[in-house]
Amino acid sequence: MRVLLFAGLAELAGRRELALTVAEGGLDVARLVVRVAALEPALAGRSFRVAVNRRYAQPADAVRPGDEVALIPPVSGG
Amino acid sequence: MRVLLFAGLAELAGRRELALTVAEGGLDVARLVVRVAALEPALAGRSFRVAVNRRYAQPADAVRPGDEVALIPPVSGG
């Protein structure tokens, strides 16, 4: 599963996406966040929301292989 | 003294200004309104404010010969 990174998070990780291996049944957003921090320690403890298929998701929401996942740091558009 | 008329008041009076003869000492706005109604009965009882030298005036304010006087019906700009 690809996890898209933006702005400050992309700079911290030194890349624009992470590749996460996920079981077929998927996992929830809270668990995904733990996996991300383990894979890329530079992101541990950073503030972000998770978007699944281009919508903001809650910690208990499900993520399945094939979903488009993105980490959304605090926004500052406008 | 010229008294300028606008919009509906000008249509009612059939002209764009009235000529009022005023004593050298002038008069107050309240008295001017009475004089206007006597001179042009079509304006009697109509709703308007009075402007003296391009500023809204109060009933007790003084009007002198040479002042620019206008009757301002309810506005509807914008």
Place this chain on the structure above:
Amino acid sequence: MILVSTQPIDVPSVLAAVEGPGEGGVVLFLGRVRHEARGQAVQRLDYEAYGDMALDELKSLAGEAQRLHGASRVALVHRTGSLEVGELAVAIAVSAPHRKEAFVACEWLIDTLKRRVPIWKKEWYADGSQWIAEHP
């Protein structure tokens, strides 16, 4: 830019008049002639102004928006004469360092202009016309 004129309103120049390097927010209000008013189909509008006084009042509104409502730069343009449906009657632009002040000042300006500035509109319908008295 403070203007009462029979010329069509040029929106880009109204916006350009409030530009500045410290002004992060611009709010523009445009008032357009609608095809309908008071339940009747409108064919066109005539706007009449007491030109000199209207200009003085617009200038004093601009000053108040700056002193009391946080506006940095203000542009006020009102058209007069005969206007077709869809044409612009009024344009008000306000810039400010931050957007909140620009919104507040712009809305205050159009509300106050409508109450205070000596301009009148006459609505023309298929079967007649009338002068509108919105703010006694």
Place this chain on the structure above:
Amino acid sequence: MILVSTQPIDVPSVLAAVEGPGEGGVVLFLGRVRHEARGQAVQRLDYEAYGDMALDELKSLAGEAQRLHGASRVALVHRTGSLEVGELAVAIAVSAPHRKEAFVACEWLIDTLKRRVPIWKKEWYADGSQWIAEHP
């Protein structure tokens, strides 16, 4: 018109997108790059967007402005890429039959865009740069 693009914002086309014969009031908000932020001189800004999601969010904001805030037509344009001081970053136009709804909906849109749409800015100063985190 709902757009996230590296192209400079064309204000006349943003305004044209909300025109309609029944829309008497138009309110436009423009957000421009300021020469100063957080007490420091700004040289330029970079805007980055999660493009597809930003577009979806802007569309859903437009729908909410129409359903909940009385907007008739809405145009939302956000620029991305590298912007100089004075350039437009965002333009929001709203039309409505009457002005009050247009003001309310336009201000709601910029406030909510800033909180919700996945777009980020990086400020460049003489001695460095930083990503701005305005809305966690």
